[in-house]
Amino acid sequence: MRVALFVTCVNDAVYPxxxxxxxxxxxxxxxxxxxxxxxTCCGQMHLNTGYQAEARSLAQHxxxxxxxxEAVVCPSASCAGTVAHNYAQLAEASNDQALAEEVASxxxxxxxxxxxxxxxxxxxxxxxxxxxRVAYHPTCHSLRALGLRDQPLALxxxxxxxxxxxLPEATTCCGFGGTFAVKNAATSLAMLADKLAAARQxxxxxxxxxxxxxxxxxxxxxxxxxYGLRTVHLAEILAARDPGPPGxxxxxxxxx
Numbered sequence: 001m002r003v004a005l006f007v008t009c010v011n012d013a014v015y016p017x018x019x020x021x022x023x024x025x026x027x028x029x030x031x032x033x034x035x036x037x038x039x040t041c042c043g044q045m046h047l048n049t050g051y052q053a054e055a056r057s058l059a060q061h062x063x064x065x066x067x068x069x070e071a072v073v074c075p076s077a078s079c080a081g082t083v084a085h086n087y088a089q090l091a092e093a094s095n096d097q098a099l100a101e102e103v104a105s106x107x108x109x110x111x112x113x114x115x116x117x118x119x120x121x122x123x124x125x126x127x128x129x130x131x132x133r134v135a136y137h138p139t140c141h142s143l144r145a146l147g148l149r150d151q152p153l154a155l156x157x158x159x160x161x162x163x164x165x166x167l168p169e170a171t172t173c174c175g176f177g178g179t180f181a182v183k184n185a186a187t188s189l190a191m192l193a194d195k196l197a198a199a200r201q202x203x204x205x206x207x208x209x210x211x212x213x214x215x216x217x218x219x220x221x222x223x224x225x226x227y228g229l230r231t232v233h234l235a236e237i238l239a240a241r242d243p244g245p246p247g248x249x250x251x252x253x254x255x256x
Contacts, residue, residue, distance in 0.1 A: 001031045002071075003026055003033050003070070003116075004073070005022060005072075006066065006074040008042070008075070008079045009041050010216075011076065020239075021233070022075045025238045039066070041058055042083055043057075043058035043062070044178075045178065047082065047086055048179060049179060055090055056090055059083075059090055059103070071109050071111060072106075073116045074110065075210070075212075076112065077146050077210040078139070081146050084145075085107075112210060114151040117151070117155060118151040118154055124154040128241065134207075134208050135166070135167040135199060135206070136208050136209070137174065137195070137218070139211045140177070155238060165202045166202060168202065170198070172198075174192060175188040175189065175194075175217065188217075192218065199229055204229065209233070216231075
């Protein structure tokens with residue numbers, strides 16, 4: 001299958017290893033991955049802060065760039081959810097019938113990575129090896145926008161050497177929420193403290209999720225408190241073949 005990688009702003013600018021890992025996983029399964037160089041932001045930040053006109057312009061651009069592809073894979077549940085659900089709402093709110101029709105055609109072909117692997121390809125074992133104790137944090141967009149529950153867990157259970165441990169109160173928000181963490185810092189930090197306490201209780205060496213934004217929030221808190229918890233995107237675990245220490249060669253999410 002010819003797959004287009006939608007890498008997202010955060011991964012492109014801060015965590016390129018996640019995009020590279022996504023490509024490695026898909027190519028190892030025999031798929032051709034292309035990177036449309038014209039891609040930009042999906043407009044999630046603009047939508048979340050009320051900039052409807054700017055978001056619509058970005059949505060129109062996204063549709064133009066990615067419509068030619070059979071499948072679009074994104075290593076971010078929040079960005080995939082924006083395209084899959086919010087674009088239709090945006091088109092309706094702006095009374096843009098042309099955009100609505102284009103979104104109706106494209107949105108069903110836009111997938112978060114684990115969703116694509118499990119639901120589309122029917123793959124739960126990608127040949128990964130990652131011998132560490134790992135807890136999975138279901139981010140709000142993965143759980144509530146895309147409805148992803150068992151897909152990431154099925155993939156993690158088939159990683160060689162990986163011990164999957166339960167995360168207490170796993171479905172509670174980590175407190176990031178994009179601009180929420182800035183506008184409501186005290187509440188965000190209180191929620192983060194609860195998530196970090198749960199992670200420590202789990203005994204995990206590594207906390208895994210589908211969104212680097214949430215992982216950055218959690219990893220930063222863990223680093224500041226000296227918890228010794230690594231945060232690693234699912235794509236990087238699935239691409240791992242070297243049984244090195246947790247986070248070896250991975251993006252530095254735990255910087256203060």
